[in-house]
Amino acid sequence: RVQRMMMTMSGQEVVSVYETMVGITDRMLDAATASEWDLLAELEQECAACVRRLKADGDGQPLAGQERQRKVAAIRRMLDTDRQIRDLTQPWMAHLSAMIGNTATERRVVRAYGV
Numbered sequence: 001r002v003q004r005m006m007m008t009m010s011g012q013e014v015v016s017v018y019e020t021m022v023g024i025t026d027r028m029l030d031a032a033t034a035s036e037w038d039l040l041a042e043l044e045q046e047c048a049a050c051v052r053r054l055k056a057d058g059d060g061q062p063l064a065g066q067e068r069q070r071k072v073a074a075i076r077r078m079l080d081t082d083r084q085i086r087d088l089t090q091p092w093m094a095h096l097s098a099m100i101g102n103t104a105t106e107r108r109v110v111r112a113y114g115v
Helices: 010-034 035-058 067-111
Strands: none
Touching: 010 035, 010 067, 035 067
């Protein structure tokens, strides 16, 4: 059986991944603003890949000094951007849910009454 060797990222590499995620979430906000839902989904996958990399390769060690400050700043920016994205996507999701609900209701009526 082959074991995966853990490759721990340096503090600079960790911060770099966080800052990359900031860029991705900024692009996600642009996509949501433009109602480009397919692009938004693709960018979500890119961001998820960054998260997997951090989990696998080393977001466990504490950072100090400027690296810690940069990481905290990146997280704050992502949280703010995420809030803005949710503000844009929640009405669309509610509309989509209503459309799906109406379609399901129509199907039930057709099945029940053969309309």
